[in-house]
Amino acid sequence: MSYQAPLRDMRFVMHELFDISAHCQTLGNGLERELVDDVLEEAARYASEVVAPLNRNSDEQGASLVDGQVTTPDGFSEAYRQYVDNGWASMTGPADFGGQALPQLLACNFHEMLMGASLSFRIYSGLTEGAVLALNVHGSEELKQAYLHKLVSGEWTGTMCLTEPQAGTDLALLRTKAEPQTDGSYRVSGNKIFISGGEQDLSENIVHLVLARLPDAPAGVKGISLLLVPKFIANADGSLGQRNALSCGALEHKMGIKGAATCVMNFDGATGWLVGEANQGLAGMFTMMNDARFQVGLQGLGIAEAAYQGALRYARERLQSRALTGPAAPEKAADPIIVHPDVRRMLLTQKTLVEGSRMLAAYTARLLDLEHGHPDAAARKAAGKRVALLIPIVKAFFTDMGQEVASHAVQVYGGHGYIREWGIEQLMRDSRITQLYEGTNGIQALDYIRRKLLGDGGQQLAELCDEFTQLCAAQAQRPALQAMATTVQARFVECGELTAQVIAACKRDPQEIGACSVDFLQYCAYVLLAGFWLQAAARAQDQLDAGDTDAEFYQAKLHSANFYLQRILPRASMHREALLGGADCLMAMPEASFAF
Template sequence: MPNYRAPRRDIQFVMHEVLAMADHYQTLPGGEDIDAEMIDAILEEAAKFSENVLAPINAAGDEQGCSWNDGEVTTPSGFKEAYAQFVEGGWPSISHSTDLGGQGLPESLGTMINELSGTANWSWSMYPGLSHGAMNTIEAHGTEEQKRQYLLPLVEGRWTGTMCLTESHCGTDLGLLRTKAESQADGSYAITGTKIFISAGEHDMVDNIVHIVLARLPDAPQGTKGISLFIVPKFDVNKDGSLGDRNQVKCGSLEHKMGIHGNATCVMNFDGATGYLIGPANKGLNCMFTFMNTARIGTAAQGLCSAEGAFQGALEYTKERLQMRSLTGPIAPEKPADPIIVHPDVRRMLLTAKSFAEGGRMLVYYLSQLNDTIKRNANSDGAKEAEILLSLLTPIAKAFMTETGLESANLGMQCFGGHGYIREHGMEQIVRDARISTIYEGTTGIQALDLLGRKVLMTQGESLKAFTKKIHQFCKAEAENEAMAEFIKPLIAANKEWGELTVKVGMAAVKDRNEVGAASVDYLMYSGYVTQAYFFARAAKVAQDALVGDTSEADFYNAKLFTARFFFVRLLPRIQAHATTMLAGADTLQGLDEEHFRF
């Protein structure tokens, strides 16, 4: 199993040098006392917990999985104890309001913690991870009584939360859902239906689980306009906050999955379960997007975790594995063969995973920075811009980072050769765990349609312009800096082409709306590469400035420059293939009649 070590210096580089988080926190109400030392202290404690508590139970959790018995679910050995330590350390409450029992720190600090725990043990991290979306939804849309009843135990980590959307017949098309909600005399609702693929839907780590459930009222309009949102607790909650009777919601079975075995993915049966309307009737999907957007950023982080975990495991192995001699002559003549890290193709795989981990880290931490501004400075001009940018970049981050995280996991496994295919080294687990990330919280295709159709074309490109303008401003500021030319020139060209391609796809879509679907995934991947190129250019600028000064970390900053160069010359050119295929036309996909498809 890979010996996980938290990338402390890399995280500090992003937090302190690229994004200037300490300065950012000074602009936020309640963030005035947060400085670099506090950030580093939180990073260190979270790193120790992830390395020493979560990583050691990752492989065993995958081997054991969860067990089901008459609706009750038992988590793998050590999971429950690790969660108790997590709660005791105050980690669930770190990014929530002090009025709700939290510590009042910005959510971006929670993102840093999520990366560490997620890379160490993704299956375990999903249990507290789902709770944040439930908390955000109740905080944003719940009544004062609902907040009083549910938020404190959720914030403290005594309870966990889920979101219950999917049904076997509808998947992403939630307008087809059949779960029904019938009004009761006491103002509650009886919820009846079956939900599938519910992560952390049932487990033994807490006393109560709060399900956020989509259901349809009897007189509701058809489609997505007739969906309402409900709080359905595993145990009823008395007015004094104590637990009452067991509600009529039960885990019918566990899904038999390719990966994330340590997390309970449940079929949940609601048999007239008591639920409480949250938000306006028939506006449930609008309210649920609070949860879904939180989950999408969290899933983007899984792409980062997959790339980081694969890179670490492969790097350690390739330094030790001896095979063949370097093409330029023996590198380790005292040994029977050279370590495989000397071979160019192994370097290609390692550097690809390294690039996607470091680029993904900059992007997802930037999203969390935008989220801080939106939540803490809601009425400021900066918040309005941040909301536009977050809306545009969320589908890019979710889809691009999970696709490249999966690619990195496969490359990490490839570095091991045949040893990567067996369980002993743990690399195949990373691949299996990573595979779901491109599917849940909206597949890559769904995210691509959201990006191109809703976020770009439906805004006449205004949301895209908000981000391409930032890239343009950065490039303009560095235009006369010869040391940055290798990054700025290709970034200017890609940024310009991004806008031109958008216009071309939009014009084609006027004639045939299928052009949007035909171009969307290539458009999203193109967008992801250009977005990460922008952050690598920023990282290169920071590294160059540090090297000009008096630094004791020249090796670190030179490695940053090398990785940025690798991204620009080896990965960014992929955009040309995406540009070609996105303009190939819908006819190349739609022109074959269904009956002419062959086995």
């Protein structure tokens, strides 16, 4: 199965919806449109010509572990060397340590391409950017000088070591220990599981960021520290020093992402150093985890794009039956299945979910840039609050969406979608993990309600709704968009009312927090995408009114927006009705009654 980056849509989102040139001026990096487009073109070539051809074999061959050493699938080492040599690893890294400091608004497109081309390949580099961010924000100057240059360049990779057999979501149950040494280092001992890229043959060194407890640590999550524990200890000049006391004990055997090494890591008195303050490890880990959760959202988006491309190609080529209105291709034995309404329903569902999510991804990436790079402190703080609100939506909704779009692709292919040779079933298997790691989607929904909504009484969500309400009011004055704007505006008004109901219910009964969380997150996501589709429709109408020569593209945006509002947005009503059902119907039945 092939992959082609959706460059036209990416340019539309970056340039026409979010004006990346003006954004870069705000950040002070001076990137211009021509350079942005050149980067995208070369990124697309690398993703489609170098990475995508590896995907099928990586699923067949998988990663292997022999004598503690992981071997990645054929072609991964060469592709990763290009990734480093051509500067892709350093795109978003800090300039002080050799990075290009390019905006996330640009980089998120490249990362989406990698996810769509081969998720297994991307996993090996995916956590390094988060490790760079955490180390740059929280690490000592000595650790930065010793490790950041090589991490930024991609010569070394990073991991995130949280999970233990008894401690997944509940980090209070962590048992890994860190014993202080006289030289200021720590001896780290314990076992971690589900460590992506914990061992591999792509990079010279692997830098693990490990959560552990110091001997005098308070109980619970208040007693967790973050430590940097490298595979090879760096010398003062940045060269590789002695091998550390850590190893990969096993690889997990998984339903998908088989080319990515998911490792059991054993730390046997390994040397490590504190990142940040003792017992304050969650601050550093959440810095890394926010980036990781955004990246996992992009995984869902990338796989969804790949699945849509495959379904669209097949629907145009596969001949089955005649159109309900009579032969559409009378010169052929049958019509291509794209003429059938139900196939159109699946394709348009894929298209509008993918393109709507890409708009939300770019909006969030823009805020991530502003959070870290806006010259004004108040603007940085405001962007950070908005990012915090959106990250659980991006992670949970995009990955649920990726699984749905992959499932639709299997359905479009019919029986052939269930057969390995077509490559579609791999996308469905690969995408399933995205709903689980970096915090399951149920945990994302709890975070959205408990920390984000209840944390500020719904203020951030209300401000976001107000911004879209103003967009609706402006577009309602245009005859061509009046109906769309009225529909979307009604939803944002409803969202404000529902938010107040949810907050009140959660304050009355804590069980309501868990009972309504998933449905409320999904409701908000569908409504937000409606806002972005209205924004896209407004831009498309502007261009059509101006006589743009690319009229077909902009007309398709209007058709897509209309489909989304009529066929996808009504899902919000279902989630609203479900969450208003309350917690009693979930919690009233005694546990014993679940017996069979």
